[in-house]
Amino acid sequence: MECSHRHAKFNFKSKFQNFDVGWRFNKDSLSDAKSSNFDDSQWRILDLPHDWSIEDLLEQIPGKTTGPFSIESGGPRNGMSNGHTVGGTGWYRKKFALNTEDRNKQVALYFEGAYTETDVWVNGQYVGNHKYGYTSFYFDITPFCHQNSDSNVVAVRVKNFGENSRWYSGSGIYRHVKLVVTNPTFIGPWSVYITTPIVSETEAWVQVSAELTNKSGQEQKGLIKIKLWDADNRVVADAETEVTIPKELDTNCTQSLKVNTPKLWSIENPNLYVAEVSVWLNGKNVDATQANFGIRTIGFSSKNGFQLNGKALELKGGCVHHDNGILGAAAYDRVEERKVELLKSHGFNAVRSSHYPPSEKFLEACDRLGMLVIDESFDMWQLPKNKDDYHQYFDSYWESDVTSIVKRDRNHPSVILWSIGNEIEERADSSGIEITKKLIETIKQLDSTRLITEAVNEFWDHPGRKWEMTAPAFELLDVCGYNYQWWQYEPDHQQFPNRIMVGTESVPKHAFENWQLVEKHPYVIGDFVWTAMDYLGESGLGHAGYETDNQEQLKPWPWFNAYCGDIDLIGNKKPQSYYHDVLWRISPVEMAVHAPLAEGCTEIVSYWGWPDEQQSWTWPGHEGELFDVNVYSRASKVVLQLNGKTIDEKPVSDSTRFTASFKVRYQPGELKALAYNQDKLLGEVSFKTATRPAKLKLIVDRPTINADGKDLAFVSVEVQDVEGCRVPDAAIPLVFSAYGAGEILAVGNANPSEMASFKQPKCKTFQGSCLVIIRSKKGRGNISLKVIGAGLEPASISIDVR
Known part of the structure; x- marks a missing residue:
């Protein structure tokens, strides 16, 4: 949604009103909560975004429920798909008044996302319904x-029932809501389209299209004014034109508009501009909107690969679900930004929004920080993956x-x-081919500047069909x-x-093969x-265990x-990410130690998993064991030392998958690997x-x-x-308390199989760490977070709130 408060004199705050605050909520299948006279005084008051599936269940029954988890959740695959969390029906209600200056204007209610089936009433009257839990939508409620x-009353019912997702979806209004108030002649949401058809180092031509709506009841004649602003708040181009808008x-x-010596957008220098489009009638500014954009070129070919601003770039990519770990699906602005920061700091330059569009704030962070995106639409079309999923609505709502x-x-x-789908069952059938054509045609009409892809898999869902049938x-x-x-490339x-x-999609265990082919062949543009990040649901997909396990x-x-x-649920780097660092030429050398196996047992690693390696040389009780x-490393050889003595040295190359393997008897001290090219x-x-554990260290992402x-x-x-080294085997219960200008929003660790509440101020560390998320209150001050644990020195940290 195009909105910003920068630059313009037009009152954007009045047009795009934050509608997140002060909702009343009740999780119940009520029938009369849509009525404007319904008594909701006993309902809980909350602010959006909100995900009720991540909250503690009311009944905590040992062995059956823990925090938000229920062994009787009823989700797909015995609850494993949705991580044993619970959906249901939730009602949201909010009273609002139109300001005197807003009366007799156009009013729209904009939802960035609600999972999954959403019905809206205003003043007891039914407004509309939205089926797809991942797309943004709005209703004219005038x-x-x-x-x-x-006094006006909006009532929203969100239903999340049945087997409708292959992963954790969350439940409720999990993204932002806005009230959009405009004059009768206005620029609607998503109605500005910006392209850069001509780009060079000396100049760029920016084409700005605006769709104007006229509900005044009469023809309007006026001006459309456009200004382009750079990051330094300077107008770099402007134009105006007369326009006639039929009733x-x-x-x-x-x-x-021409921009001289443009600053191009790239992943290293993500320069952004702002386009301000305003509507003038009879000399009065009746509406305006703003949209961020970047000036850049993208190109794809089998000969030159992917090019950004004419320079070849290999896509170091990761697939990312929408959930935010211990916060569930709730798309807080800062957590969406932090997600992109984590991805970039761990070497990724591209993400695939699997398998649906991401939040607006995620894309804004990608724009601002320099991260490329494959924007995906659907996980299914007409044929289901779960009996209650979007397939039942696809024909009516895909467009x-x-x-x-x-x-x-x-x-x-x-x-x-743009990606039109993921592992679509009918992808190569006649029906799927016709759907593909329609999807492509529709997208091309809306945006002619980007190419279209689809994630295609082998025919495990159609036994007997050969890969060639994907053609x-x-x-x-x-x-x-x-x-x-x-292996099909x-x-x-x-x-x-010319393909x-x-x-x-690829798995960590095939990272070497995939990246070798990306570097070898320009027609393979990335992997x-x-x-890229752990996510809730699809429980244990990446597990490693013993051959005797299920x-x-x-x-x-x-x-x-x-x-x-590659990144765990709370943002820490996992072992396979260190290997990616070497493949992607980010790090010259990395090391991993495999955890000891029980005697006589063989490790079995799932297809999506990684061996039980750790970046650790702390193995008490295993002295003398191999x-x-x-x-x-990509060096020519590596040398391994233990306590200053060389154990062995080995060559490394692509023939060894850039890996040198050693057997080392455990002895406490320092294990060191050195990488050499020649000498x-x-x-x-x-x-x-x-x-032994002695103290706690608290590290805040922003002071x-x-x-x-x-x-x-x-x-x-x-x-x-005592020396300040992380104790990687520490599993210690901690208790947290926050004072002052903030509150604890969530607490958790990265353990994939240790269920606990994310809302209670306590947590056991996993591999020596855990995460606390603090939310500010309104008003300046300080937040003091204190942490205590048995046998440890208490720790505290202060966060400034301005």
């Missing part, structure tokens, strides 16, 4: 508002949902590809998405030399690992976390043995947060020994 009254019709107005996605997101410079589907796509099929290129390929794809209660990410140590030291990494009642601070808690 006819239902009491224009000359101080009760939409009119499109397009202008081209409006695709329109919502593309119109909302098309101005983001971070978005480089009709791939023929329609601009960029062909391959899920887990790296080269033979397919022989048959289809552009991308690994839309997107499943997944070898089902997902793990039963009490697992709730997929555990297949440990497997892997050193990862030149390229880098080193070491692990020191930690002694100062906003006093708006919405901003978040993320405090990492680390158990350390």
Whole structure:
């Protein structure tokens, strides 16, 4: 949604009114809560965004319920798909008044996202329904508002029932809501479209199109004014044109503006501009909107690969679900921004929003921080993956949902590809081919500047079909998405030399093969690992265990976390990410130690998993035992030392998958790996043995947060020994308390199978760490967070709230 408070004199705050605050909520299947006279005085008061599925269940029954988890959740695959969380029906109600200056204007209610089926009433009158839980939508509520009254009531019912998702979805109004108030002649949501058809170092032509709506009842003649602002608040181009807007019709107005010596948007320098579009009637500014955009070029070819601003760029990609770990699906602004910060700091330059559009704030952070995005639409079309999923609505709603996605997101410079689906069952059938054509045609009409892809898998869902039968589907796509099929790249290129390929999904254990092919062949433009970050649901997808364990794809209660990410549930780096650092040439050398296996047992790693390696040399009770140590490097050789003495040295190369494996008898001290090219030291990494837990270290992501009642601070808690080394095997219960200008919003660790409340101020550390999320209150001051644990020195930290 185009809105910003920068630059313009127009009152954007009046047009785009924050509607998140002061809702009353009740989780119950009521029938009369839509009535404007319904008594909701005993309901809970909360602010959006809100996800009730991450909150503690009312009944906590040992062995059956823990925090938000229920062994009787009833979700797909015995609750494993949704992480044993609970849906249901939730009601939200809010009273609002139209300001005197807003009466007799157009009023719309804008929802960025609610999961899943949403019904809206205003003053007891039914307004409309929305089916898809991941797309933004809005309703014109003008006819239902009491224009000359101080009290209007909106009631929203959100239902999340049945088997409708393959992962944790969350429940409720989990993204922002806005009240949009305009004059009768206005620019509606998503109605500004910005392209940069001509770009060079010396100049760029920016084309701005605005769709104008006229509900005044008469023809209007006026001016459309456009200003382009750079990051330094300078107007770099402006234009105006006369326009005639017929009554009760939409009119499109397009202008081209030249920007001299433009600052291009790139992942290293994500320069942004702002377009301000205003409507003037009879010399009066009756409406305006703003949209951020970037000036950049993108290109794709089998010969040159992907190019950003004419320079080749390999996509170091990861697939990302929408949930925010211990916060559930609630899309707080800061957590969406932090997610992008984490991805970028761990080496990713691209994400795939699997398998639906991300939040607006996530895309804004990608624009601002320099992260490329494949913006995906659907996980299914007409054929189901679960009996109650979106397939039952696809035929009726796909066009409006695709329109919502593309119109909302098309101005983001971070978005480089549209994806029309993931592992669609009918992808190569005649029905699927026709759907593909319709989807592509619709998207191209809305945005002609980006190419289209789809994530295509082998025919495990159609036994007996061969890979070659994907050809009709791939023929329609601009960029062909391959899920887990790296061995098909080269033979397919022989048959289809102009085909552009991308690994839309891959597993960590095949990271070497995938990245070798990306670096070798320009027609393979990148690789997107499943997944970049751990997520709720698909419980235990990335597990490692013993051959005697249940070898089902997902793990039963009490697992709730997929555990297949490069980054864990609270933002810490996982072992496979260190290997990616070497493959992606970010780090010269990394090391991992395999945890000891029980005698006589063999480790079994799931297809999406990684061996039970750790960045640790703390293994009390295992003195003298042999440990497997892997050193990862692109150097010509690595040397392994224990307590200053060389144990061994080994060559590394692509023939060893950039891995040198050693057997080392455990002895406390320092384990060090050194990487050399010939005799030149390229880098080193070491692990020191930690002694017993002695103290806590608190690390806050930002020392100062906003006093708006919405901003978040993320405090990492680390158990350390007396020397300040993290104790990686520490599993210590901690208790938290916050005082002053903030409150504890969530607490948790990264353990995928240790269920607990995320709302209670207590948590056991996992691998020596956990996370506390603090939310500011309204009003300046300080937040003091205190942490205590048995046998540890208490710790505290102060956060400034301004």
